[in-house]
Amino acid sequence: MNFLKWRERALESVFLICALTAIVGVLLVFIFVTIKGFPIFEKVGVLKFLFSLDWSPSDNQFGILTFIIGSFLVTAGALALGAPMAIMTAIFLSEIAPKRVQKLVRPAVELLAGIPSVVYGFFGILIIVPVVRTLFGGSGLGLLTGWIILAIMILPTIATISEDAIRAVPKSFREASFGMGATRWQTIWRVVLPAAKNGLIGATILGMGRAIGETMAVLMVLGNAPIIPKSLVGPVGALTSIIALNMSYASGDHQTALFGMGIVLFMISFFFVALIRFVSRKRS
Amino acid sequence: MRSRIMDKIAMGILWANGFLTIAILAMIIGYVVVKGLPAMSLSFIFTSPHGIEQSGGIFPTIVASLYVTILTVIFTTPIAVGAAVYLSEYVKQGRLVTIIRFGADTLSGVPSIVLGLFGLALFVYILGFGWSMLSGALTLTLMALPILMRTTEDALKAVPNAWRQGSMGLGATKWQTIRRVILPAAMPRILTGVVLAVGRVFGETAVLMFTVGMAINLPIFPNEPGRAMTTHLYLLATEGISMKTAYGTALLLMVIILLFNLSARKIFNKTQR
Numbered sequence: 001m002n003f004l005k006w007r008e009r010a011l012e013s014v015f016l017i018c019a020l021t022a023i024v025g026v027l028l029v030f031i032f033v034t035i036k037g038f039p040i041f042e043k044v045g046v047l048k049f050l051f052s053l054d055w056s057p058s059d060n061q062f063g064i065l066t067f068i069i070g071s072f073l074v075t076a077g078a079l080a081l082g083a084p085m086a087i088m089t090a091i092f093l094s095e096i097a098p099k100r101v102q103k104l105v106r107p108a109v110e111l112l113a114g115i116p117s118v119v120y121g122f123f124g125i126l127i128i129v130p131v132v133r134t135l136f137g138g139s140g141l142g143l144l145t146g147w148i149i150l151a152i153m154i155l156p157t158i159a160t161i162s163e164d165a166i167r168a169v170p171k172s173f174r175e176a177s178f179g180m181g182a183t184r185w186q187t188i189w190r191v192v193l194p195a196a197k198n199g200l201i202g203a204t205i206l207g208m209g210r211a212i213g214e215t216m217a218v219l220m221v222l223g224n225a226p227i228i229p230k231s232l233v234g235p236v237g238a239l240t241s242i243i244a245l246n247m248s249y250a251s252g253d254h255q256t257a258l259f260g261m262g263i264v265l266f267m268i269s270f271f272f273v274a275l276i277r278f279v280s281r282k283r284s
Numbered sequence: 285m286r287s288r289i290m291d292k293i294a295m296g297i298l299w300a301n302g303f304l305t306i307a308i309l310a311m312i313i314g315y316v317v318v319k320g321l322p323a324m325s326l327s328f329i330f331t332s333p334h335g336i337e338q339s340g341g342i343f344p345t346i347v348a349s350l351y352v353t354i355l356t357v358i359f360t361t362p363i364a365v366g367a368a369v370y371l372s373e374y375v376k377q378g379r380l381v382t383i384i385r386f387g388a389d390t391l392s393g394v395p396s397i398v399l400g401l402f403g404l405a406l407f408v409y410i411l412g413f414g415w416s417m418l419s420g421a422l423t424l425t426l427m428a429l430p431i432l433m434r435t436t437e438d439a440l441k442a443v444p445n446a447w448r449q450g451s452m453g454l455g456a457t458k459w460q461t462i463r464r465v466i467l468p469a470a471m472p473r474i475l476t477g478v479v480l481a482v483g484r485v486f487g488e489t490a491v492l493m494f495t496v497g498m499a500i501n502l503p504i505f506p507n508e509p510g511r512a513m514t515t516h517l518y519l520l521a522t523e524g525i526s527m528k529t530a531y532g533t534a535l536l537l538m539v540i541i542l543l544f545n546l547s548a549r550k551i552f553n554k555t556q557r
Contacts, residue, residue, distance in 0.1 A: 004457055011459050012374055018366025022433065023387035025426045029394055029402040036405045085301060092302040096295065105302050107549075108309045114545045115312065115538065116487025118514045122521045122534050123312050126319075152308055159305075183291035213395025215490040216514075220522060240397045244490055247404075262401040266394060273393040277386065 030266060037259030049260060055226040057246070057254040064239070064261055066226055071238040073229070074146045074218060075211040082151030082211075083204050086158035093159075094166045095188055113156035121220030124149040129221060138233035141223035146236065149217050154207040161206060165199020166192060202279045209272035213265065215240040239265050313538065320535025323528045329536070333500055333516075339526040342533055344502045348417070348510030351503050352496060353486050355421035360428040361478060365467075367429075368436035373462055392430035399423055400494035408495060415497030415509040423495045424488060428481045435477025439470040472555040476548045483544035487537070489514035513537050 041049060044062050052063025089109065093102055128148050133140030169192050177187040193200070223235025224245050243258045243265075250258055331341030367384075375381055403423030413419045443466050451461040467474075489512070497509035498519065511519075513533055520530035 008457055008459055012370075015366045015370035015374060018363045019370040019384050021363050021367060022384055022391055022429060025429060026387050026390045026394070028406065029391070029399065029426065032402050032405040032410070033398060036401070085304070088298055088301040089305050092298045096298055097302060101302065105305055108306045110549075111313075111542070111545065112305070112309050114483055114487070114541055116489065116514055116541060118487070118489045118518050118521075119312075119316065119534055119538060122517060122530065123315065125521055127311075127315065155305070183287050185291040185294035186287060188294075209393055213393070213397070215395065215397040216518060220518070240395060240490075243397050243401065244493070247401075247494065259401055259405070262398045265398050269393045269395055269398070270390055273386075273390050277389070 033259055033262045033266060037256060037261075037263045040253065040256040040260040043253065043256075049257075050264070053228075057250070057257070060253060062253065062257040062260075064257070064264065066228055067237050067239045067242050067261065068264070069228055070222075070236045071212050071240070073143060073236060074150065074222065074238050075208055077143065077147035078150030078154060078211045079204065079208055081147055082154045083158055083207060085151065086155045086203075086207065087162050087200060089155065089159040090162035090166055091188055091192075094163050095184070095192065109156045109159050112152065113160070117153065117214060117216040118220075120149055120153055121217040124217060124221040132233060136233045138231070139223065139235065140233070141221055142233045142235045143222070143229050144232045145221045146218050146238075149221055150211050150214060153214060153217060154210050157210050158203045158207040161203035162196070162200050165196040165203065168199065169195040198279055202276050205272055205276050205279065209269055209276075212238075212272075213240060213269055215244050219244045316531070316534050316538055319531040320533075320538075323532025324535060328529075328532050332502075333529070338500075338520065339529050342513065342516060342529065342536070344500055345511050345513045345516040345533070346536070348496065348503050349486055349513045351417050351506075351510065352420040352424065352492065352512065353482055355417055355506065356424040356428055356485050357478060357482060359421055359425040360432055360481065363425075364429055364432035365436050365474065367433050368440055369462060369467075371433075372437050372440040373458070373466065388430040388433055391426060392434075394426075396427065396488060396490040399427055400491040402426075403491060403495035413507065415495065415499070416507045417496065417503050417510060418506040420492050420496035420512075421506075423491050424485050427488065427491065428485055431481045431484060432477050435480065436470075436474050439473030439477065440466060442473060443469045472551050476552040476555075479544050479548040479551065483541050483548070486544065487514060487541055488512075489518055493518070 040062060049062060049064060050068070051065050052061070053065050054061040054063045055066055089105070093105060093109075097105060124145060128145050129140035131140075132138070132142075132145050132148075136144065173191050173195055174187055177191045182190070218238050219241040222238060222241055224237045224241050225235040226237055226242075227235070229236040239261050243261050246254065246258055328341050329346065330343050332343055334340040371381060371384065400423070403419055407413045407419035407422050408415055413422075447465050447469065448461055451465045452458070456464070492512040493515050496512055496515070498511050498515055499509045500511050500516075501508065503510040514537065517530055517533045517537060520526055520533065
């Protein structure tokens with residue numbers, strides 16, 4: 001009898017330790033990326049590192065503002081293209097599509113989510129790059145191509161979560177609206193979407209986090225120049241793609257600077273997760 | 285009248301958008317299949333790359349990808365299931381649970397390139413595992429953990445409460461209830477989660493480039509480096525050295541991941557009936 005009680009206690013502790021792994025994991029990631037990257041803050045100075053546009057590792061200039069701007073430019077365009085499409089897909093799936101069509105579209109969205117980012121990048125190089133080059137000039141590697149690829153990539157994330165949010169709106173809301181003679185679109189626009197608003201915002205923030213952290217696909221299609229693009233088709237560098245591209249040959253301060261960029265990325269993703277928490281708490 | 289027209293237009297756009305989603309998927313898959321099929325053959329799957337163009341087969345990269353993935357599943361599954369059991373069966377609320385969930389959310393939000401940097405710093409450099417299957421799998425464990433925790437927790441919560449009460453009422457202890465009643469009942473859905481996580485891990489690139497390396501060799505022991513299929517595809521595609529091999533690799537990668545996803549669906553659908 002005593003053994004059973006002891007065993008129950010012991011097992012509970014084991015499960016607790018498993019659960020704590022999630023926290024320990026995050027801390028480990030933060031600590032070790034920081035250990036490797038922090039020296040660049042001391043050497044260059046935090047402000048100069050974050051707010052200087054001058055990136056030329058061969059001359060010991062490590063300002064990453066160009067890439068921070070690059071990351072946000074890429075993400076903003078991808079969201080502007082992808083989020084409306086994703087939310088429309090969610091509305092379509094939950095409010096309009098007959099069961100048979102749902103059975104076609106939903107797996108399609110799930111499969112899009114399953115395609116590895118390196119395949120998206122490959123597809124981008126082979127299809128989107130030549131199309132952009134022909135239509136808009138330039139090399140084809142640049143901002144616009146990044147937007148298109150990323151918009152497709154974040155679509156499933158935003159669509160899936162938006163659909164959950166829209167489905168969570170009580171049926172009675174819709175019935176009341178239809179009962180007052182509203183059309184389907186009026187019901188969606190005036191009743192369903194406002195009621196699901198916080199969920200949709202949460203989904204969009206999650207998509208934004210995905211976009212800013214995406215590496216392989218953007219690495220392959222952005223062109224990765226350390227400049228702020230002057231046109232839609234100009235090459236651009238994102239934090240993620242510059243780290244991936246430079247890591248293979250960087251050493252010394254250059255490598256430390258890449259880890260420093262890793263710290264910045266970690267902070268940005270942490271901020272997005274906290275923001276989603278805040279938004280979803282407001283809902284409940 | 286205006287609202288009727290508006291309604292028609294909106295419905296039209298929504299339908300068009302729905303089909304655009306399918307069209308995009310069809311275009312990506314169609315393109316990879318059409319271009320990749322000519323490269324596909326038994327010798328492509330079962331021989332090694334050769335020559336400066338790295339044409340020929342991709343066998344070592346398939347082995348490396350599977351090796352890291354299997355190792356990751358072995359590391360992740362017990363921890364994730366244990367964590368989910370704790371969150372769904374022992375302590376459901378409270379400050380600690382909030383922190384654990386926040387930790388899991390943060391972990392799943394960490395960009396893969398940052399995880400790669402972490403794996404490179406800790407496992408490759410500091411612990412001295414070098415570029416190896418082990419370094420890759422340990423790093424990917426952190427990626428797969430929050431995904432599998434979430435799906436397992438959902439699986440456990442889907443087990444009706446009456447079953448727990450029934451078991452406890454018959455005098456079973458909590459652990460006996462978990463092991464004999466709850467885990468078996470939740471097993472198919474847990475398995476679905478595992479297979480989905482496998483799909484994610486298998487398609488990962490950035491982490492593997494930094495922790496497993498790019499050397500083309502057939503990994504036998506966990507301390508050996510290798511080149512994953514995804515890394516191989518990236519290098520071939522950006523260096524443009526052997527496009528035919530790149531197409532073939534992309535197709536095989538997609539097929540393997542689709543198989544994972546479809547089998548996850550199959551398992552899940554079985555439990556719904």
